[in-house]
Amino acid sequence: MEFSPGYEDHQCKVSASVAADAVEAAVRCLEDCPLFNAGAGSVFGNDGRIRMDASIMVCSIEKSSSAAEGKVSGGQRDKAVVGPDKISQKRRYPITPQPQAGSVAGVENVKNPISLARAVMERTPHVMLIGKGAEEFAQSLPKEVVETRPDDYFWTERRWGQLIEVRKREEQKQHQHQEGKGTIHLPPKQSLEVQLDHASEKGHDEQKFGTVGCVALYIPEKKSGFNKPLSRPQLASATSTGGMTNQRFNRVGDSPVIGAGTYANHLCAISCTGHGEHFIRWVAAHDIAKRLEYKHGYGSAEGKKDGSALKKAVDEVVFGTLMGDGNYGIDKGSGGVIALDRDGNFTAAMNCSGMYHGWIYEDGGMETRIFWDECSPKEP
Numbered sequence: 001m002e003f004s005p006g007y008e009d010h011q012c013k014v015s016a017s018v019a020a021d022a023v024e025a026a027v028r029c030l031e032d033c034p035l036f037n038a039g040a041g042s043v044f045g046n047d048g049r050i051r052m053d054a055s056i057m058v059c060s061i062e063k064s065s066s067a068a069e070g071k072v073s074g075g076q077r078d079k080a081v082v083g084p085d086k087i088s089q090k091r092r093y094p095i096t097p098q099p100q101a102g103s104v105a106g107v108e109n110v111k112n113p114i115s116l117a118r119a120v121m122e123r124t125p126h127v128m129l130i131g132k133g134a135e136e137f138a139q140s141l142p143k144e145v146v147e148t149r150p151d152d153y154f155w156t157e158r159r160w161g162q163l164i165e166v167r168k169r170e171e172q173k174q175h176q177h178q179e180g181k182g183t184i185h186l187p188p189k190q191s192l193e194v195q196l197d198h199a200s201e202k203g204h205d206e207q208k209f210g211t212v213g214c215v216a217l218y219i220p221e222k223k224s225g226f227n228k229p230l231s232r233p234q235l236a237s238a239t240s241t242g243g244m245t246n247q248r249f250n251r252v253g254d255s256p257v258i259g260a261g262t263y264a265n266h267l268c269a270i271s272c273t274g275h276g277e278h279f280i281r282w283v284a285a286h287d288i289a290k291r292l293e294y295k296h297g298y299g300s301a302e303g304k305k306d307g308s309a310l311k312k313a314v315d316e317v318v319f320g321t322l323m324g325d326g327n328y329g330i331d332k333g334s335g336g337v338i339a340l341d342r343d344g345n346f347t348a349a350m351n352c353s354g355m356y357h358g359w360i361y362e363d364g365g366m367e368t369r370i371f372w373d374e375c376s377p378k379e380p
């Protein structure tokens with residue numbers, strides 16, 4: 001049997017996507033800036049190497065073309081399902097537009113991992129490529145799509161210093177643990193405020209995190225005939241990271257895991273940063289999207305369109321699920337989230353000391369924020 005690598009046969013699954021263009025462009029800028037933990041500013045792993053992860057997801061926010069062809073009515077489709085007893089029955093289920101996703105993990109020397117993730121989405125039949133396979137795929141792409149750079153492009157003194165610092169701290173911890181064996185020290189129960197102050201004093205978050213992400217909503221102008229817009233209304237999300245300082249060789253965090261660090265469906269787009277293991281265990285980005293839909297009814301006839309549902313879903317996951325019982329908040333799912341719904345409502349939340357974030361409106365107006373108390377868990 002002849003094996004086809006897939007790439008040539010699956011050119012551009014997604015037609016022109018303006019929302020994907022937007023999130024990719026924003027993340028590329030951040031990857032090129034050595035101040036962030038992605039691309040040129042990525043952190044070092046415990047073997048002194050830099051390996052990067054990235055993912056992108058796009059979803060159309062209106063019914064699929066089959067709806068336009070009249071196969072669908074009222075957002076429901078009839079489907080004949082043949083059960084194990086061979087009795088055919090009819091089930092009705094809501095139609096959701098087909099999402100597209102691409103991701104890469106553990107890649108070295110790729111200048112913009114987000115563009116490689118997009119290429120996986122658009123030019124292969126797959127969702128995720130890792131390590132050497134992803135790098136080989138990068139080499140096969142035109143330079144205009146994905147560029148590579150030598151090791152020294154990614155080397156920064158600041159990140160090297162952080163590796164040494166984190167190693168020292170972890171050695172000290174190990175030492176203390178050896179000395180105090182047999183005694184269990186439980187941290188006292190603390191309020192969220194105390195825990196967050198404690199975290200910022202230590203400055204740990206800054207050294208550990210710094211992943212970049214972007215969420216975007218595209219609504220085409222209404223045009224007719226030959227001037228029809230290229231793309232349908234879409235939501236998109238993108239996330240890119242160097243992972244966590246001193247991470248084990250080949251450790252993969254949440255950022256390239258669709259549903260954990262990145263998610264977009266027909267209702268919202270989510271991008272996360274933080275202690276990836278927790279975001280993976282709780283499938284954080286997907287949880288937010290599903291809470292929005294199932295619990296808060298967003299997207300249904302009764303659902304409010306003012307962004308309150310999105311804020312509730314984000315706060316529940318960031319300040320509830322990820323923080324656990326609040327006892328060990330700092331070591332639990334420390335991090336933050338940016339989210340956008342299909343009505344253009346944006347929200348951000350973090351349970352760590354700070355997360356640099358900003359947003360831009362259709363008219364070009366911009367806002368930026370950093371600290372957690374600027375977007376604390378208040379009712380909207």
Ligand code: ASP
Pocket residue numbers: 037208209210211241242243244252253254255261272273274275276277335
């Ligand atoms: N989430 C990333 C990871 O765990 C780290 C970060 O957000 O900075 O790999």
